[in-house]
Amino acid sequence: MARIKLTLAYLGTGFSGWQIQAPNQGKEARTVQGVLEDAVARLCGQPVRLHGSGRTDAGVHADGQIAHFDTPAGTPAINWRAALNSSLPPDLSVLLAEEAGEDFHARFSAKEKIYTYCLWLERAFIPPKLRDRVWACGPLGPQGLAGMDAAAALLIGEHDFAGFQNRGTDPADTRRTLHEISRFYPALPGENLPDPEGRYLAWRFRANGFLKQMVRNLAGFLVAVGQGRLTPEDARRALGSAGRAGLDFPTAPARGLSLTGVIYQGKAD
């Protein structure tokens, strides 16, 4: 037996999220875990359970998702990356396959996760190369960036993020530590320079864990602040209260979100 650690990238658009789902009216949803488990099982000659660092929603992308599986006894050592990539579809790739120690667990060993949320601040058009990869939320208001920065500063740190979770999983403890919320201007696709008008904007979130749709709610909150519908100080109200404290902000759409990486042993992977 060997424990194999996979670093994965996928375009979330064509997947019903990470997690395998029970068939619905006999129809199986296409999930990242499902497609990968099938590929691993074909190579092992038997079903193999894959453990991800965590779920991603339908439509959410990943550039550095981590998963692991144990090879069944008697499975020969092979080049897992090459073997898996030769049968995986174009929207799902193994970037790295490494043997990990028995004590490594993709989910339980994870110390921090990094997500990136991409915005397109223009309503008149979306660059086709950014379709399905941004939330075209439209322009910010005056002082929009300053407001978002002020809100981000209030959100950083250890807080009860119950006001930023969507229902469904309901963990007992909703305290998390947000180590970083920072913004940057990604380069335009295939370029090394950002949009000269500053319309392509991204937020990076790093925390010791995230509640259900927490990043998408944080992104929705930041945009509501940036567009002047909420104030940065509303972050204080939302933090610690359940159910958004009556504040009107959306869960940002899945397509703008990517799981950038998972950090183990306190170091970026």
Add this chain to the structure above:
Amino acid sequence: MARIKLTLAYLGTGFSGWQIQAPNQGKEARTVQGVLEDAVARLCGQPVRLHGSGRTDAGVHADGQIAHFDTPAGTPAINWRAALNSSLPPDLSVLLAEEAGEDFHARFSAKEKIYTYCLWLERAFIPPKLRDRVWACGPLGPQGLAGMDAAAALLIGEHDFAGFQNRGTDPADTRRTLHEISRFYPALPGENLPDPEGRYLAWRFRANGFLKQMVRNLAGFLVAVGQGRLTPEDARRALGSAGRAGLDFPTAPARGLSLTGVIYQGKAD
């Protein structure tokens, strides 16, 4: 009548190129020009001819293609960008619509064009966000970058590029002036930093005109040099000779190529 100049972006993957084609066995190919002409015609209430700066092949993308059309007499002034984008598919967008002078012609007024060719120098995987947008040509050889730079230096300038054209159009004059061939490392999708291992590489080509598939042949030549199958000095043999001078280099695949922009009046658009 008004002459409208459009700046267009499209993902080439779903198009059979720019140019409208005669129906094949009753089936119409989906072309950029065709989809756009249909959208313009719906707004004008009659057929309208669209003139592009030039064709792009099936699978080739554009971030700054230019086209123009004349509105039929009596067409009211409207917001063409908004009106067109509301009916265009997600893989084709109007970035800008401006009224141009009568003497402006998308093709005949063009002074220079800029193309960008993107490579992924790794065989083990392709990042899913780069699929259909790069040629995954595999790693370069030792001194690969230096070799490509030396070849590029020989190709810059005014030359007979007959050795870098594919047959089909056969213009009388195959001399062109390549003002620039330069390489850069694009940022990874949604990031502002390049691949740390230097595997995502792009070449930018600027010339007063390009022969049929000339950029793709130049890219194929550069990669053949970078991988050690040709020498930089082979550029001298290929230049001026018809039919590649017996040199073995491929026409790089369409998916790595984007029309970045068209320059009018000597200034970048």
